[in-house]
Amino acid sequence: MTSPLPPEAVPSAPGVDAALAPAEVSRVQRRTVWVLSFGQILGGLAFGATVSLGAVLAAEISGDEAFAGLAAAAVTLGTAALAVPLAAFARHRGRRISLATGMAIALLGVMLVVLAVGLASFPLLLVAFGLVGAGQAANLQTRFAAADLATDATRGRDLSIVVWATTIGAVLGPNLTGPGEVLGQSVGMPPLTGPYLITVVAQVLAILLYVVALRPDPLLLAQRVVAAARASATAIAKPDDPRVARYAIFAIAAAHGVMVSVMAMTPVHLIHHGASLSIIGLTISLHIAGMFALSPVFGLLADRLGRVPTIMIGQALLAGALVTASFGQESTVAVTVALVLLGLGWSATTVSGSTLLTEASSEAMRTRRQGFSDLVMSLVGAAGAILAGVVLSVIGYGGLALAVGVAVVATVLLSPLARPAKSATALVDG
Structure with a gap:
């Protein structure tokens, strides 16, 4: 299976959109990988800090340790439920809007977690953690976004770099619960919700990063490259x-x-x-x-x-x-x-x-x-x-x-x- 976007298939004749030139596509791809990697760090940081206390909050609010695992289950089901809609959104609006939307839904979920703890509402807590799953769905999508403009020679490497960036957030996130709790107490937040202040900041930064820095959108640019290649004399139709x-x-x-x-x-x-x-x-x-x-x-x-x-x-x-x-x-x-x-x-x-x-x-x-x-x-x-x-x-x-x-x-x-x-x-x- 050859690359869907071979650089040599991209027209570079006079009059053709300069944004589709092989050198420019390669430059955009390098920038995209860096943006997605930083987004993964922020997303992993937010997700790690959020989920690390999920079981504790579920047991505390429900009053029964048997329900502790439902927090992680809600996040997983939320991730599954939102994976396909976010992918469809990416297909029509691009990765930039799709990833930012996933993070925005997760941000709403984090805020509802704090509200659920304040109200001592277990059903609301589970709904909130389900929405947090949107952030994980967006995090999963980033590895595919890294492959949108990649060539055969670097596709595995580019995708894996974005996956690797998850390490930083996944390791740091759970370790921020202590400082986050101290910070939360200083501003009068409910017990065990302080770390979510850090989560909110990380989610907001991730949203801004995708909206501002993920330009041009890698998926939309890839679609333009394919369309231009098909219109050229050297276009190669890639079978499914x-x-x-x-x-x-x-x-x-x-x-x-x-x-x-x-x-x-x-x-x-x-x-x-x-x-x-x-x-x-x-x-x-x-x-x-x-x-x-x-x-x-x-x-x-x-x-x-x-x-x-x-x-x-x-x-x-x-x-x-x-x-x-x-x-x-x-x-x-x-x-x-x-x-x-x-x-x-x-x-x-x-x-x-x-x-x-x-x-x-x-x-x-x-x-x-x-x-x-x-x-x-x-x-x-x-x-x-x-x-x-x-x-x-x-x-x-x-x-x-x-x-x-x-x-x-x-x-x-x-x-x-x-x-x-x-x-x-x-x-x-x-």
């Missing part, structure tokens, strides 16, 4: 390959389901084996680092080795994680190593799978499939987290790790589907 796209969506969702299922149950397992909260926190932090810190490496591998080979590397890492977790479940060190491998496998699969999905989809279908992929990914993650608890109670942590390995095996066995169809060949116009 739904079979490859379906495999990419499956690989992304399967890896996410495996990761969430095991990760969500790890703190419970470690507590039952006497691990301290600090050890549990370190384990999860290293897992998050595995998810994002090396994503540029996997982006480069996807560009150099290919998208499917890198997905297979991801499956090997996931398999190693599951085997380590299963047979080393009595060892805190082994479980920590397993969580790191789990994050790395997720990263390799998500980066290369997202790149493959973009390349397998025609310009008309791309944003639709990207939104659908984020929807499926979120729903599988939510289902995995819920079902993992049931599986854990029946066959234990080691059994859970081996059970979800079915998804890894399926991803490997279905990989031949990622071969481009024989009919999917480039057609030269004129």
